Amino acid sequence: MTEPFRLRMAVRSYELDPQLHVNGAVYHQYADHNRFECVRAAGVVVDDLIADGMGPVNLETTIRFLHELRGGDEVDVTCAFGxxxxxxxxxxxxxxxxxxxxxxxxxTVSGLLDLRNRTLVADPAAVWRSRATRPELLGLTP
Known part of the structure; x- marks a missing residue:
């Protein structure tokens, strides 16, 4: 099995709430940024995907907070597609x-939106696989 995609990020001062720990909404941003970078590392050109009338969408996000993050911390964020x-x-x-x-x-539960008719693409894995130069980063076999 391939190791999950990993990206290191620093907690920045403007991400902190009044208790001086990372604001809950920032975790969404960490995940979104990590997922976008994973897709790019897999060789998918998102601009081309959109030009072809498709765009990734998040349908549901669940966060389980386990330990706080504070200013000055660094984090490794992983990404594993299922x-x-x-x-x-x-x-x-x-x-x-x-x-x-x-x-x-x-x-996250995600899909690939057909931007013309505003419905989810029937086989998103096939679309991602056909566009990726490193599909294993997306949990797909070549």
Whole structure:
């Protein structure tokens, strides 16, 4: 099995709430940024995808907060795609401090929207696989 895509990020001062820990909405941003970078690393050109009338969409996001993050922390955020046979797929993210402590787990249910008729693409895995130069980063076999 391929290691999940990993990206290191620094907690920035403007991401903190009045208690000086990372605002909950920022975890969404960490996951979104990580997922976008994973897609790019897999060789998918999102601008081309959109030009062809398709765009990735998040349908549901769940965050499980486990330990706080504070200013000055660095985190490794992972991204692991899960595929079934339907119109949606999952992406599991783990937000881990550099001391090894898991701060949060973020899970999204996502799809690929046909921008012309505003419905989900029937086989998103096939679309992603056909566009990726490194489909294994998306949890897909070549």
């Amino acid at each position: 595929w079934g046979s339907g119109r949606t797929h999952t992406v599991e993210h783990e937000v881990r401090r550099t001391d090894g402590v898991v701060a949060a787990r973020v899970r």
